[in-house]
Amino acid sequence: MADLTQQEWAAQLAADENALILDVRTSEEVEEGYIPNSIHIDIYKGQGFIEEVESLDKAKNIYVYCRSGNRSGQACAIMSQLGFVNTFNLVGGFMNWEGDVAE
Known part of the structure; x- marks a missing residue:
C-alpha cells in the first residue's frame, strides 16, 4: 500500500494502463459525486466488502479513495x-479532490 497525495494519485492514475479506481464510501456519499470510472464498494459492508473486493482482479493497480483518506487506508x-x-490510498480523500467529478 502506498499513500499518495492528490497530485501523485492523479498523475500516476493518468499514466496507468492497468488501473482500477475503488470508492469505499457510503451510497449517500457517492450520491454527492464520485471520481469517474470508479467502482463503488462500501467498506461499512463488513464481510460483504471483503467478498466483493475478492472478486476484483488482484493483478490490477487499485486506486482507493473515501471522503477523507481514513477508510480508504x-x-x-x-x-x-x-x-x-498494488493498492494506492488517496490522502485527503474525495473532499480534497480537484480532478474530474461525475454525478
Whole structure:
C-alpha cells in the first residue's frame, strides 16, 4: 500500500494502463459525486466488502479513495491481507479532490 497525495494519485492514475479506481464510501456519499470510472464498494459492508473486493482482479493497480483518506487506508490494509499487491490510498480523500467529478 502506498499513500499518495492528490497530485501523485492523479498523475500516476493518468499514466496507468492497468488501473482500477475503488470508492469505499457510503451510497449517500457517492450520491454527492464520485471520481469517474470508479467502482463503488462500501467498506461499512463488513464481510460483504471483503467478498466483493475478492472478486476484483488482484493483478490490477487499485486506486482507493473515501471522503477523507481514513477508510480508504483501512481498505488498502484489508486488501493487502487478501493478496492485493498494488493498492494506492488517496490522502485527503474525495473532499480534497480537484480532478474530474461525475454525478
